Amino acid sequence: MPKTLLAIGAHYDDCVFGVPGILLQAVAKHYRVVVLSLIGDYANWPPAGNRSREILAGTVEISRSYGVDMRYLDFQSHFFDVNKETKRAVAAAVDDIGPDLALMLWRNDHHDDHAVASALSGIALRHAGQILGKRSVRSPSQIYLYDNGPRHTVGFEPDTFVDITNDWRQASEWLGRVMALVRNEPFDPANPDGAMQTKEAICRYRGQTCGVKYAEAFRASHATPREIL
Numbered sequence: 412m413p414k415t416l417l418a419i420g421a422h423y424d425d426c427v428f429g430v431p432g433i434l435l436q437a438v439a440k441h442y443r444v445v446v447l448s449l450i451g452d453y454a455n456w457p458p459a460g461n462r463s464r465e466i467l468a469g470t471v472e473i474s475r476s477y478g479v480d481m482r483y484l485d486f487q488s489h490f491f492d493v494n495k496e497t498k499r500a501v502a503a504a505v506d507d508i509g510p511d512l513a514l515m516l517w518r519n520d521h522h523d524d525h526a527v528a529s530a531l532s533g534i535a536l537r538h539a540g541q542i543l544g545k546r547s548v549r550s551p552s553q554i555y556l557y558d559n560g561p562r563h564t565v566g567f568e569p570d571t572f573v574d575i576t577n578d579w580r581q582a583s584e585w586l587g588r589v590m591a592l593v594r595n596e597p598f599d600p601a602n603p604d605g606a607m608q609t610k611e612a613i614c615r616y617r618g619q620t621c622g623v624k625y626a627e628a629f630r631a632s633h634a635t636p637r638e639i640l
Contacts, residue, residue, distance in 0.1 A: 413441050413442055413443050414442050414443070414511040414512065415442065415443040415444075415445065415508060415509055415510045415511050415512075416434070416437040416442045416443070416444050416445070416510065416511070416512045416513075416514070417445050417446075417447060417505070417508050417510035417512070417513045417514070417536075417551070418430055418434060418444075418445070418446050418447070418513070418514040418515075419446075419447045419448075419449070419501075419513065419514070419515045419516070419528065419532040419536075420446070420447075420448050420449070420516060420528065421448065421449050421450055421488075421516065421522075421524040421525050421527070421528035422448060422450050422488075422524065423448050423450075423466065423467070423470045423483075423589065423593070424586070424589055424590065424593075424606070425448065425516060425525070425528075425559060426446045426448070426514070427446070427470075427474070427585055427586050427589050428559065428560065428586055428606060428610055429514075429516070429557045429558065429559055429560075429627075430514050430557050430627055431578075431581075431582035431583075431585050431586055432573065432575025432578045432579065432582040432614070432625070432627045433514070433573050433575065433627055434446070434477075434479055435477060435478075435575075435578045435581055435582055435585075436573070436575065436578055438477065438478035438479065439578075443480070444478065444479045444480065445479070445480045445481075445482060445508050445510070446474060446479055446480070446481045446482065447482050447483075447484070447501075447504055447508070448481065448482070448483050448484070449483075449484045449486045449491070449501065449528050449531065450483070450484070450486045450487065450488050450491075450524065450528075451467060451483030451484050451485045451486065452485050452486065452487040453466065453467075453487075453488070454487065455487055455488060455489070455490070456488055458593065459593075462595065466592065466593055467483055469592040470589055470592065471483075473585065473588050473589055473592065474585075474589075477581065477585055482504070482508075484500055484501070484504065486500075488524055489523060489524065491524075491527060492527055493527060493530050493531055493534070497531055498531060498534055498535065498542050499542055499543065501531045501532065501534070501535035502534075502535040502538070502539035502542040502543050502548075503539075503543065504535070505535045505536055505539045505548070506539050506540075506543060506545065506548045506549075509548075509549040510536070510549065510551045511549070511551055511552060512551050512552065512553055512554075512555075513532075513536050513551040513553075513554045513555070514554075514555050514556075514557055514629070515528075515529055515532035515533060515536065515554060515555075515556055515557070516528055516529040516532065516556065516557065516558075516559060517529060517556045517557065517558050517559070517564050517567045517630065518530060518533070518556075519564070519565040519566050519567070520559060520563050520564055520565060521562065521563055521564075521565060522559075522563050525559055525563060525564075529556075533554075533632075536550065536551055536554055537550060537554075553631065553632070553635065554631075554632035554633075555571060555629035555630065555631055555632065556629060556630045556631075556632060557627070557628070557629050557630075558628070560609055560610075560613060561609070561613075567630065568630065569617070569628035569629055569630050570629075570630055570631055571628065571629040571630065571631055572617060572620065572621040572623075572626045572627070572628050572629075573626060573627050573628075573629070574618075574621070574623040574625070574626055575614065575625050575626060575627050576618070576623050576624040576625045576626075579614065579624070579625040582610075583603070583607050583610065583611065584598075584600060586606055586607055586610055587600065587603060587604060587606075587607045590604050590606045590607070591604070611625075614626060614627060
């Protein structure tokens with residue numbers, strides 16, 4: 412059976428902005444790759460207007476074209492918190508997906524959706540069995556946290572870097588196609604939007620940190636021994 416990589420975010424674009432490179436690498440290595448976005452109801456988000464279902468279906472289809480299974484829960488922005496109901500919902504999704512490896516948002520964030528999603532992700536990934544009263548729930552062997560970029564993430568200091576230089580074109584294209592869909596515009600790769608430009612700046616900076624052209628950075632949830640010789 413192939414291993415499963417689960418990436419969890421709050422919004423439709425969190426994982427596609429934060430970790431597209433490593434997700435594409437996992438697809439290339441024949442992982443089953445799942446993105447779980449907790450917010451699946453955009454009725455109260457003005458840019459979506461009456462296109463909420465179109466955006467959900469479109470992002471699912473775009474992600475599928477890159478080999479990624481994108482799923483949504485039914486939370487609404489600013490109207491979900493850490494409680495029994497939301498813990499059970501996220502835990503049930505984790506149980507259904509059964510990740511071997513997981514990526515989740517860094518908890519310290521100016522956006523409350525990100526902060527709450529991170530808290531719920533950490534609880535569900537570590538304690539889904541206890542929450543659901545089941546012994547057979549698979550917990551990931553390792554969890555890595557990722558940042559959501561400037562003006563959101565606070566105090567993120569990575570300790571793990573992944574070279575995504577060879578995956579950069581596809582990663583940027585994936586993000587650009589999602590953002591164009593939300594704007595209800597055709598995707599023009601010759602004119603990268605603000606999200607693509609910001610992502611490139613971050614990946615170039617992370618790349619400079621570890622000596623490659625483009626990199627994504629993570630913080631391991633707990634220290635583990637590694638063979639370095």
